[in-house]
Amino acid sequence: MLEFYESLIAFDLQAKDAKEVIGLLAGNMNAQGLVSAEYGAQTWAREMDHPTxxxxxxxxxxxxxxxxxxVNKSALGVAVMRQPVKFQNMADPDESLDVELVFMLANRDPQEQIQTLRNLAVLFGQPEKLVELRDQATLHGVASWLRHELNLS
Amino acid sequence: MSKLIVVACGAGINTSTIAEDSIKERVAQEGFSDVEVKRILIADIEGFLGRTDLIMVVSMMKIFRTFDVPVFQGMPFLIGSKQERDALLDKIVEVIKKV
Incomplete structure (x- = not known):
């Protein structure tokens, strides 16, 4: 069971870098008691070693x-960026990518994390779906679109 | 002797699982009974390179060197279209049939 609701979404987000985006999404999760206060710092540390x-x-x-x-409860956080932020390429950490959508995962169980990734990967391979998500007009629209596409209740 | 395919990823989240799913599904469809698909960390790859049953490396990471066996970049399994995934699977099947 994946916690996913509007307070875990950052919509039309202006941030200066990836670290700020991660800190904000982790802060939203922490405010709901889903992850520890350190989750953002842990995620940023991992991102620097193993970019995503x-x-x-x-x-x-x-x-x-x-x-x-x-992680207290598994959750999905999402940021829709107003301007792209740089993340490094998972397949080639020396390469910077302009990222417009950030999916922050918090999973209690590795198997469950793989399942979340499987579900997301279906979207990753469809440019028209990524555009649909990015171009949602409201935060509410982002939430309901993702709930529908990922079959989240 | 069985034919070993290693699927390598960088760390942690096991993005190689996504590639493993697709390859195993296709291997089953083709009816190959002698193919083993194994997930590994890219850091552990040296230990597999000397194995005589190794026929192929599929890597989610870019690889900046050559091996004695064919190497495929597995990123299409994670972010490719259905056509791109199928094209990659066709190439993988071709290698399996040749050895």
Whole structure:
């Protein structure tokens, strides 16, 4: 069971860098008691060692996360960026990508994390779906679109 | 002897699982009974390179070197269209049939 609701979404977000986006999404999760106060710092540390940017089309995405430690309840956080932020490419950490959608994962169980990633990967491979999500007019629209596409209740 | 395919990813979240799912599904469809698909961390790859049953490396990470066996970049399994995934699976099947 994945916690996903409007307070975990950052809509039309202006942030200066990836660290700020991660800190904000983790802060939203922490405010709901879903993750520890350290989850954002843990996720940023992991992102620097093992980046999660992906060169999807027509724009790039990232799926930052940390280990299960510090996660009270599994959750999905999302940021829709007003301007792209740089994340490094998972497949080639020397390459910077302009990221417009950030999916922050918090999972208590690695198997469950893989399942979340499987569900997200279906969207990652469809440019028209990524555009639909990015171009939602409201935060509410982002929430209901994702709930529908990912079959979240 | 069985034919070993290793699917390597960088760390942690096991993005290689996504590639493993697709390859295993296609291997089953093709009716290959002698193919083993194994997920590994890219850091552990050296230990597999000497194995005589290794026929292919699929890597989610870019690889800046060559191996004695064919190497495929597995990113299409995570972010590719259905056509791109199928094209990659066709190439993988071709290698399996050749060895």
């Amino acid at each position: 940017g992906l060169p999807t089309k027509p724009f790039c995405i990232a799926f930052p996360h940390a280990d299960a430690e510090g």
